[in-house]
Amino acid sequence: MEMDMSFLNISMSPPPTKKRCLLLEQHPFGLPEPILYYLKKNSNPKLLLKLMQISKYFCFKDFPYMVVKDLKYENTKWFYCEPYYEVLDLSNLKKPLWITKGINCYTEDVSLVSSLLSKVIVCDITKLGLDDQIITLNEFKLLISSGNVKTFSFFHSHVEYENGEIVPIDEIMKLIPNVTEFRW
Structure with missing residues (x-):
């Protein structure tokens, strides 16, 4: 008698959704939006300049200084x-x-x-x-x-x-x- 064991290969993580995939594309650092927003608003100017150089998320329409x-x-x-x-x-x-x-x-x-x-x-x-x-x-x-x-x-x-x-x-x-x- 053979038992069907296919249920053991079920992944415990939720399947990727379209929203989740977009979030990863927008934020390559893998950090949640509130943390990135906090960094953009509260970083000292030199750190903010470095962040702008590595990701356009941190760029402003008009440079703040x-x-x-x-x-x-x-x-x-x-x-x-x-x-x-x-x-x-x-x-x-x-x-x-x-x-x-x-x-x-x-x-x-x-x-x-x-x-x-x-x-x-x-x-x-x-x-x-x-x-x-x-x-x-x-x-x-x-x-x-x-x-x-x-x-x-x-x-x-x-x-x-x-x-x-x-x-x-x-x-x-x-x-x-x-x-x-x-x-x-």
Whole structure:
């Protein structure tokens, strides 16, 4: 007497449905939609850029940041290079700034860079030049956060701790180990 054993080959996973197949095609990472949405909305800008490079799911119709190469302050105005220098009106800025090359600020308004940093989301600069500026240690760390600063000029300026005490130059040098040109 032979017994029919075909029922033992039954798969315990549900059969693929059309909806399920589309979900896998749309999201090659195999992550659920809410997780991908959370990543898109809450990733820091550098991670978001990497995600955009690997999947069009993370791309935006309009890039959420204003990318500028050089930013400089002259004659009471900020200018940015795109590809020629144009005036940058910080009060009417629609997107946070992503600075990729350098910042030069020569003015007697000691808090000017501090007001600029409230508009900056990423600072990937290789050149930093400040004249007559007083900035906090946290602001300085934001300016050099990329670790790419090679040219550093600081005239009549200083960095302060939160209590107002001036940060010694040797501590500042430890924060910018890749500098090849230093002027103080």
